[in-house]
Amino acid sequence: MTGMLGDTPQRDYAEKLRLFNAFARPELCEAIEALSVQAGSRVLDAGCGTGEALGWFHQSMQGRGTVAGMDLAAAHVRAARSGAPAQALIVQGDMLRPPFADGAFDLVWAVNALNHLPNPVAGVRILAKLLRPGGRIAVGQSSLVPDMYFAWDARLEKKVNEAVRAYYRERYGRSEREFTAVRSLVGWLQQAGLRRVSVRTRMIERTSPLSDADERYLLHAIFRGTWGERLRGYLGHDDFETLTRLCDPEDEAYALRRRDFHFLQSLTIAVATK
Numbered sequence: 001m002t003g004m005l006g007d008t009p010q011r012d013y014a015e016k017l018r019l020f021n022a023f024a025r026p027e028l029c030e031a032i033e034a035l036s037v038q039a040g041s042r043v044l045d046a047g048c049g050t051g052e053a054l055g056w057f058h059q060s061m062q063g064r065g066t067v068a069g070m071d072l073a074a075a076h077v078r079a080a081r082s083g084a085p086a087q088a089l090i091v092q093g094d095m096l097r098p099p100f101a102d103g104a105f106d107l108v109w110a111v112n113a114l115n116h117l118p119n120p121v122a123g124v125r126i127l128a129k130l131l132r133p134g135g136r137i138a139v140g141q142s143s144l145v146p147d148m149y150f151a152w153d154a155r156l157e158k159k160v161n162e163a164v165r166a167y168y169r170e171r172y173g174r175s176e177r178e179f180t181a182v183r184s185l186v187g188w189l190q191q192a193g194l195r196r197v198s199v200r201t202r203m204i205e206r207t208s209p210l211s212d213a214d215e216r217y218l219l220h221a222i223f224r225g226t227w228g229e230r231l232r233g234y235l236g237h238d239d240f241e242t243l244t245r246l247c248d249p250e251d252e253a254y255a256l257r258r259r260d261f262h263f264l265q266s267l268t269i270a271v272a273t274k
């Protein structure tokens, strides 16, 4: 089975997930704290990836609660098992066929995961069945903020944005209209028939000097992973060369050494009640 963004049980992008979670840790932990999950609660992280959130939920409940993770990819499940609290139950499985009883959880958390499903609303409905009446689902999506990649070059930024979209269109063979993102979260929860939908966006804002976690994420996951070699065919020659220099730590133009480097990524979490 292959999802909307190419996920399979064999796929492995654990390193990218580790980098993201180390980078966005302050904002993710703040979002988890804001949920005020009662000690003793049962929490499921659906599409848990490398499982960092399991430890954060465990901590937020002062170690008194049950945390479970579920992910399709064997490599992600292995990574999650190696880092999560010993008590966490982490299973490899498809969240569209979850191996849990109806009503088994007080909270389901799914960050950057529902957009990987062919039909996110169907996914929300299935996950909501796992909630007890009155339980909550929190779905999150992070998004690069156009206008704030290269604060000093709006034209290149626009070209890069278009190139990334063209790459995704071609690679996954879908129309751009099908790509859901942060704007869809509220609608998915409403369409799944949930109550009391609320939403809050936090800005992950970084300027120079960057921490190691910030630099590693931006260099490896964004500069090399998202904007690297794969954009070569989607940008004009000169734009690709300029981008390559900005993203190259060996080059004097390296963006992360600029004193005026200023980067924004949004993290939106929508919460609803069953």
Ligand SMILES: C[S@@+](CC[C@H](N)C(=O)[O-])C[C@H]1O[C@@H](n2cnc3c(N)ncnc32)[C@H](O)[C@@H]1O
Binding pocket: 003, 007, 017, 020, 021, 046, 047, 048, 049, 050, 070, 071, 072, 073, 076, 093, 094, 095, 096, 110, 111, 112, 113, 116, 117
């Ligand atoms: C972008 S990652 C996000 C991981 C994690 N929630 C995080 O924020 O770092 C999406 C995750 O969803 C998983 N996934 C995709 N489709 C899935 C499905 N149908 N059932 C369970 N997990 C799935 C992928 O294997 C991947 O680990």
